[in-house]
Amino acid sequence: MYDFEQFLQEASNVKPSERQLRWFDMEMYAFIHFGVNTYTNREWGDGKEDPAIFDPVKFDPDQWVEAVKSAGMKGLILTAKHHDGFCLWPSAYTEHCVKNASVKTDIVGAVSSACRRGRIKFGVYLSPWDRNCPLYGSDAYNDYYCHQLEELLTSYGELFTVWFDGACGEGPNGKKQVYDFPRYIRLIRELQPHAVIFNDHGPDFRWVGNESGSSRHAEWAVVPSELCDFADIQTGPGPLSGDLSYMYNSDPDIGSLPNILYSKGLVFCPSETDMSIHPGWFYHPDEEPHSLERLWDTYLRTVGGNTCLNLNIPPTPEGLLDEKDVKRLKEFGEKIRLSFSNEVSKEARIHEQIISPTQKTICICFDHPVDLTYVTLQENLQSGQRVENFQLRASLYRGDEKVSEKTTVYQGTTIGHKKICPLLRKRRNRTTDTEPLALRTDYLEIAITASRGEADLLPVRIWAKP
Numbered sequence: 001m002y003d004f005e006q007f008l009q010e011a012s013n014v015k016p017s018e019r020q021l022r023w024f025d026m027e028m029y030a031f032i033h034f035g036v037n038t039y040t041n042r043e044w045g046d047g048k049e050d051p052a053i054f055d056p057v058k059f060d061p062d063q064w065v066e067a068v069k070s071a072g073m074k075g076l077i078l079t080a081k082h083h084d085g086f087c088l089w090p091s092a093y094t095e096h097c098v099k100n101a102s103v104k105t106d107i108v109g110a111v112s113s114a115c116r117r118g119r120i121k122f123g124v125y126l127s128p129w130d131r132n133c134p135l136y137g138s139d140a141y142n143d144y145y146c147h148q149l150e151e152l153l154t155s156y157g158e159l160f161t162v163w164f165d166g167a168c169g170e171g172p173n174g175k176k177q178v179y180d181f182p183r184y185i186r187l188i189r190e191l192q193p194h195a196v197i198f199n200d201h202g203p204d205f206r207w208v209g210n211e212s213g214s215s216r217h218a219e220w221a222v223v224p225s226e227l228c229d230f231a232d233i234q235t236g237p238g239p240l241s242g243d244l245s246y247m248y249n250s251d252p253d254i255g256s257l258p259n260i261l262y263s264k265g266l267v268f269c270p271s272e273t274d275m276s277i278h279p280g281w282f283y284h285p286d287e288e289p290h291s292l293e294r295l296w297d298t299y300l301r302t303v304g305g306n307t308c309l310n311l312n313i314p315p316t317p318e319g320l321l322d323e324k325d326v327k328r329l330k331e332f333g334e335k336i337r338l339s340f341s342n343e344v345s346k347e348a349r350i351h352e353q354i355i356s357p358t359q360k361t362i363c364i365c366f367d368h369p370v371d372l373t374y375v376t377l378q379e380n381l382q383s384g385q386r387v388e389n390f391q392l393r394a395s396l397y398r399g400d401e402k403v404s405e406k407t408t409v410y411q412g413t414t415i416g417h418k419k420i421c422p423l424l425r426k427r428r429n430r431t432t433d434t435e436p437l438a439l440r441t442d443y444l445e446i447a448i449t450a451s452r453g454e455a456d457l458l459p460v461r462i463w464a465k466p
């Protein structure tokens with residue numbers, strides 16, 4: 001039987017690739033669902049739409065890019081083709097594309113140029129499910145798909161990502177399509193070696209498992225290869241024998257210790273949270289953007305929960321982002337900037353107490369009480385993702401009076417790329433409190449209470465009320 005300690009040591013050393021690290025540092029980017037559904041008011045087209053309905057008379061991708069940047073997003077992913085098969089670029093392989101639209105602009109080309117002008121990254125969503133292509137349901141469809149992929153990979157400069165939707169249907173022959181993902185992945189690696197690939201089963205990042213903007217209680221980037229079989233296995237098998245083939249992205253528990261012990265081997269494949277700013281992915285005139293509070297909560301759970309946030313903003317039939325969405329994105333960006341504008345870590349004296357190879361405490365002392373709002377923890381992922389559990393403990397002040405020497409104020413599990421720990425709280429039954437209270441303290445400690453190897457943290461960042 002495989003040795004438990006050896007396995008744990010290998011688990012603590014599962015490493016990301018350079019391209020995964022670059023992707024994680026982007027933290028937040030935009031999804032743009034645009035196509036014939038924008039004109040039919042539907043979410044899924046059937047592929048029978050007349051291309052002439054695509055008519056974005058005021059199309060202005062620079063307006064999109066400005067709005068996306070105002071929220072602090074670092075990239076944009078465009079639905080070059082959704083399930084209806086309509087292509088937003090003039091593909092040589094189909095007539096169901098902008099060549100036959102009312103506005104014949106190469107939308108993919110124009111958006112990629114606008115991203116370059118605005119200095120954000122550009123990526124594409126190319127739906128494998130195609131309800132228009134007569135070849136769908138046969139091997140020949142994989143050739144068709146690769147031809148289209150090659151057009152996108154070679155005509156629009158560097159792509160930061162290719163996003164594969166997992167949806168799959170039957171072709172006109174009544175057969176379910178078998179997607180040749182290994183072939184698609186090889187083509188991307190050959191033509192765009194820096195692009196990260198999204199797919200339900202890896203290789204580079206996977207679906208968080210919901211579309212409502214939440215990460216897991218314990219969000220691991222190190223997961224069983226049974227879930228992500230397109231990613232490279234970096235460890236031997238776990239010490240327990242069993243079967244993890246049941247595992248899927250929507251499971252509440254994936255990379256936790258009891259699970260990985262049964263794995264055939266572990267891979268590095270973090271998750272992405274995709275969510276729309278409206279209830280739907282495509283634009284519908286009767287839908288409103290989510291509230292600022294909802295977006296902020298999503299940000300804390302996703303970017304602050306070891307995932308990247310892929311936030312969809314759908315253009316209107318005119319080809320612009322809706323002014324209400326533009327306003328909300330700007331407010332969202334301002335909220336993020338303001339919340340993380342007053343860093344007090346530099347004013348603190350910080351030292352570490354090593355308790356054991358897998359437990360340590362970081363002690364943070366201030367000369368006077370400060371009103372803390374958030375603590376941001378990050379692991380140096382170049383070493384791997386290791387922390388299993390941690391606590392924040394602090395002295396508590398009411399005004400100038402110390403009311404507690406040390407109280408546990410936050411309990412956390414994983415850290416990974418970034419864990420944002422909110423310290424603000426609302427007092428129950430206190431209607432007089434107009435805003436949440438900060439944590440008033442002069443001593444804070446971060447206790448790593450369990451880790452799969454020595455925790456390797458980047459410098460802790462501590463934020464106070466602006």
Ligand code: FUL
Nearest residue numbers: 043044165166167274281
């Ligand atoms: C899903 C699709 O079916 C939706 O239309 C949307 O594109 C979403 C991001 O992925 O699987």
